Amino acid sequence: MAPDLSALFAVRAGDYRAGVRQCTPAELPDLLATLLAGASGVVLPAGTPPDWTTRLGPPTLSGDTLTAAELDAPGLAVLTGCALAVAETGTLVLDGGAAQGRRLLTLVPDHHVCVVRAEQIVADVPDLVIALSDPTRPLTMISGPSATSDIELNRVEGVHGPRRLDIVCLPPA
């Protein structure tokens, strides 16, 4: 089951113009360092696994205290995990838990990199709704970068949220 779901998730998230990559846990620090190389700083929510950031070049900032104005600094990127992900729709689900932080962390900076473990992927939205550990936490579902189609229905990425979304998928443990 799980490998199929990861493959479908990767395709569907890619359909939304998210950058999707697969790697092993051993390759993760290098891949994250590459994806985040151009950032002026990388915001890390509380609970980010220390081994994700061992190779990062840009300075890291704690997501706990930053204000919206500080998060608006040019070139800032944010690195998070997620609570769950949905294969059918290529959706990430964040619930403010470990490695996810406050909602504005993944909203104000222009680049969001998210790590997804294969075990976190469910088949479709109804499975997600059932799998959520606590539905009363603040939940954010993200399908691709921010986008608008308001001008002649042309899709334009990045109106207010991050213009760039990169997803890194880890294989089943």
Added chain:
Amino acid sequence: MTRARPQRGRQLPIVAVTPFPRAAASALRDTRLRANLGRATRTIREKRAAVVAEVPDWERLRDRAARVKDDVIDRLPQLVAQFARAATAAGATVHHAVDAAAANAVVTELVRAQGVDRVVKVKSMATQEIGLNEALAAAGVTAVETDLAELIVQLADDTPSHILVPAIHYDRGQIREIFARRMPGFTADSDDPAVLAGAARDYLRRTFLAARVAICGANFAVAETGSLVVVESEGNGRMCLTLPDTLIAVVGVEKLLPRFADLGDFLRLLPRSSTGERMNPYTSIFTGVTPGDGPRRLHVVLLDNGRRRIAADPVGRAALRCIRCSACLNVCPVYERVGGHAYGSVYPGPIGAILSPQLTGQDAGHNATLPYASTLCGACYDVCPVKIDIPAILVHLRQQGPKPAAERAAMAWLAWTMRDRRRWRAALRTARAGGRPLRVLTRRHGGRLRRAPWPLSAWTTHRDAPLPADESFRDWWSRTRGS
């Protein structure tokens, strides 16, 4: 409680001030509008069809969703109370508003209490329905729409023309002109959509960072948990839901769902029906307030504004199932040609034709003309994710609605004539005799009458009338088979 309000209703943005046929006739003369609309609705229609075809159990999904919504309509007071309890327990303050005036008063008071003269807004049909922006303006508060399309419409001093894409009637050239004229700091000379969206991003980001109060609606409200769900694409919704200190949500009571698990179906149905995507870029689900994350004060204003009255009508109540996906607009041959403004309401298209007159009562403005803004072709019913039989409700409203005096007189005469065989045959003979000379005159138009004298002109303004046949079936039968 929820009585119709003929006087004050006039100002509500769900009251048509012009009869639909007249508004439609002038819209039909605008060829640029028709081209913009045709292109846009065709694009969304095709996208929707493709993603709906991906879901094998779509029909079962629609049936289930319709049943859940009917259950909500059956149990409205109970679910409203349940939602209020759960949301309050999670730290929200819940208000109940019987009508537009009450809702506007509550929101205005809450904004005043924060001492601000500017609020940011997430696109919301409920706040448009009650004319909240105008009410706030009267109290000296500027409401800034942050959805790109709503911003375009607001800067143009226009009104939305579509539920989902309110600026569907503008092309990029027109939008650039609007920005150049009205958006502070706009300098771009390109009409590339990416450049225009970028300009809106810069302008609005300054606004978001300074905002202390935000106003939103909700696509769904879960009674079981007290949660609100906001579905969007741009992230302007997330900005409003998380940056300001105070968040005020105005939610029509029909948005309730009984259980959190119900979201599973509805979050599959809505984006696919609406934008033709498997999922919209951003969905926010939040319950009460969360310390350290998002607003410190959450107010939820539960809006009735005629909904309980609609819930009491056995046929019309199905309109309350609507999840405002706008699929019915994009397939409607009438909407596609006349556009949203002709309906004179923030709810245009097929759903508007049944919702506006029910919310206001048919005596408000010219809302009684809206149930006639349809060919009854049934396309809206086929696409509706909650299976609202819009044509059936249109017919129901036509039957209930006021009839013009000429039509009432004609129907009374017809009934009297048809009750008696001799009267009926005499009438037919007279009609045939009268039709004979006309037949010669109308040969050019295929024997159809294009303009009849009063009172029949009321009929022929909008359609051609066939002439009676030269010979009746009875006469033909007795001539060919009879003797």
